[in-house]
Amino acid sequence: MIRVASYNIHKAVGTDNRRNPDRILAVLNEIQADVITLQEADRRFGARMGVIPLHLLEEHSDYVHVPFDIRADSLGWHGNAILVRKSAEILHREVIHIPALEPRGAVMADVKVNGVKIRVVGMHLDLSGLWRRRQARAILANLDACEVKYPTVMMGDLNEWSRQSGCLHDFARHYRFAACGKSFHARRPVATLDRIMIGEGLEIADAGTHHSPIARRASDHLPVWADLEAD
Numbered sequence: 344m345i346r347v348a349s350y351n352i353h354k355a356v357g358t359d360n361r362r363n364p365d366r367i368l369a370v371l372n373e374i375q376a377d378v379i380t381l382q383e384a385d386r387r388f389g390a391r392m393g394v395i396p397l398h399l400l401e402e403h404s405d406y407v408h409v410p411f412d413i414r415a416d417s418l419g420w421h422g423n424a425i426l427v428r429k430s431a432e433i434l435h436r437e438v439i440h441i442p443a444l445e446p447r448g449a450v451m452a453d454v455k456v457n458g459v460k461i462r463v464v465g466m467h468l469d470l471s472g473l474w475r476r477r478q479a480r481a482i483l484a485n486l487d488a489c490e491v492k493y494p495t496v497m498m499g500d501l502n503e504w505s506r507q508s509g510c511l512h513d514f515a516r517h518y519r520f521a522a523c524g525k526s527f528h529a530r531r532p533v534a535t536l537d538r539i540m541i542g543e544g545l546e547i548a549d550a551g552t553h554h555s556p557i558a559r560r561a562s563d564h565l566p567v568w569a570d571l572e573a574d
Contacts, residue, residue, distance in 0.1 A: 344457070344548065344570055344571070344572055345377050345378070345456055345457055345459060345461065345570070345571045345572075345573075346374075346375065346376040346377050346378075346568060346569070346570050346571075347376055347377065347378045347379070347380075347463070347496050347498060347539060347568065347569055347571060348371075348374050348376035348378075348379045348380075348498075348539075348553075348566050348567065348568040348569075349379070349380045349381075349382075349465070349498035349499055349500075349537050349538070349539060349566065349567050349568075350367075350370070350371070350374075350379060350380075350381055350382070350537075350562070350564065350566035350567075351381075351382040351383055351467070351499075351500040351536075351537060351562060351563075351564035352367045352381055352382070352383055352384060352394065352395075352561070352562050352564075353383050353562040353563045353564065354383050354384075354385075354386060354394045354422075355367050355394040355395065355561075355562075356562070356563075357560045357561050357562060357563075358528075358529055358530055358559065358560055358562075358563060359560060362394070363561070364394055364395045364396065364399060365399070365403075366557055366560065366561035367394075367395060367561050367562070368395065368399060368400070368403050368404050369557050369561070370553065370555065370557055370558045370561050370562075370566060371404060371406065371426070371566075372403075372404055372405075373553065373555055373557070373558070374553050374566055374568055376568055377427070377428050377431065377456045377457060378425065378426070378427050378428075378431070378454060378456060378461075378463050378496070379406070379425070379426040379427075379566075380423065380424070380425050380426075380450075380463065380464075380465030380466075380498040380499055381418065381419070381422075381423070381424040381425075381426065381465070382422055382423055382465070382466075382467040382499055382500045383422045383467070384418040384419055384422050384423065384424040385414075385417050385418055385419060385421075385422045385424075391414055391417055392414075392416040392417065393408075393416060393417050393418035393419075393424070394418075395418060397416075397418075400426075405428055405429055405430075406426040406427065406428060406429065407426065407427060407428075407429055408424055408425065408426055409424070409425040409426070409427060409433055409436050409450070409452045409454075410436070411436060411437075411438055411450060413438065419450055419465075420438040420448045420449075420450050421446050421447055421448035421467070422448075422467060423448055423449060423450045423465045423466060423467055423499070424450065424465065425450055425452050425463055425465050427452070427454050427456065428456060430456075431454050431455060431456040432454065432455040432456075433452060433453075433454055434452075434453040434454060434455060434460065435452065435453040435491075436450070436451065436452040436453070437450075437451050437452075438450055438451075439451055439464070439466075439481070439482055439485050440481075441466075441477075441478040441481040441482060442474065442477045442478060442481060443469060443474060443478065444469060444471060444474055445469065445470075447467060447468065447469055447474075447478065448466075448467075449464060449465065449466040449467075449478075449482050449485075449499075450464070450465045450466075451463065451464045451465075451485075451486075453491075453493055459494075459573045460493050460494075461493055461494050461495065461496060461545070462486075462489075462492075462493040462494065462495040462496070463495075463496050463497075463498070464482065464486070464495065464496070464497040464498070464499075465497075465498055465499050466478070466482060466497065466498075466499035466500075466501070467499050467500045467502075468499070468500070468501050468502050468503070468510060469502065470502055472503075472509050472510075475501065475502060475503060475509060475510040476509060476510050476513055478510070479510040479513040479514055480513060482497070483513065483514070483517060493544075494542060494543065494544030494545045494573065494574075495518075495541075495542035495544075495545075496539065496540070496541055496542070496545065496569075496571070497514070497518060497538075497539075497540040497542075498537075498538065498539045498540070498567075499537070499538065500536055500537050500564065501536060501537070501538050502536055503536065503538075504534055504536070506535075511538075514540055517542065518540035518541060518542050519540065519541050519542075519547070520538060520539070520540055520541075521538075521539040521540070521541060521547050521550035521567075521569040522547075522550050523535070523537065523538070523539055523550045523551055523552050523567035523568070523569065524550075524551060524552040524567070525552065526552050526564050526565040526566070526567050527563065527564050527565070528563055528564075529558065529559050529560075529561075529562060529563050529564055529565050530559055532552065532565060536564070537564060537565075537566075537567045538567070539567055539568075539569045541569070541571065543574075544573065544574050545571045545572070545573060545574065546571065546572045546573075546574060547569055547570070547571060548570040548571065548572050549569070549570040550567070550568065550569040550570070551567070551568060551569075552565050552566070552567050552568075553565055553566045553567070553568060
């Protein structure tokens with residue numbers, strides 16, 4: 344069994360408008376996932392440092408970030424980051440360049456976790472529906488071009504309010520959606536913006552949204568998770 348999760352941490356600014364990375368780490372420790380994708384994990388301006396200091400991640404969690412070697416103090420690429428258990432093995436990692444009106448990107452890592460090799464893609468798509476569809480197609484094309492294939496999990500904030508159309512239609516041609524539920528807004532969830540998508544070679548055993556008291560304060564999104572089994 345592999346537990347994966349996705350969490351838009353809103354630059355560690357909670358629903359009380361306070362920036363508190365310790366709360367984000369507390370939520371991550373509650374979820375107990377093996378692999379986590381984060382969105383809005385870096386500051387937007389200046390050096391774009393990660394909002395969770397690396398020493399806090401090392402000292403107060405069982406996670407390490409997948410290094411993409413873009414900026415020394417960044418957790419990822421355009422705010423997208425991937426965390427894995429310290430016991431996991433990182434086999435490969437790369438950034439995925441996608442068309443965008445504003446700074447957007449996606450990240451990918453091949454990891455071996457609990458004895459299983461999987462490919463993980465983290466993303467935060469555009470507010471514009473037209474650009475979301477272009478971004479979805481770019482990500483799918485990148486995956487299709489990979490010579491080495493692994494069972495793939497794609498996760499992130501898709502910013503898609505519709506239930507079946509738009510970029511969801513593009514992704515659904517190749518991937519199945521975990522039934523995680525509504526994740527935004529954290530205080531009163533009304534929209535299913537955060538998604539987990541599963542490719543061939545994996546089965547969804549369970550899925551949901553993490554609704555703990557601290558999660559409702561730590562960010563404006565709730566984290567979503569899924570338990571997966573390898574075929």
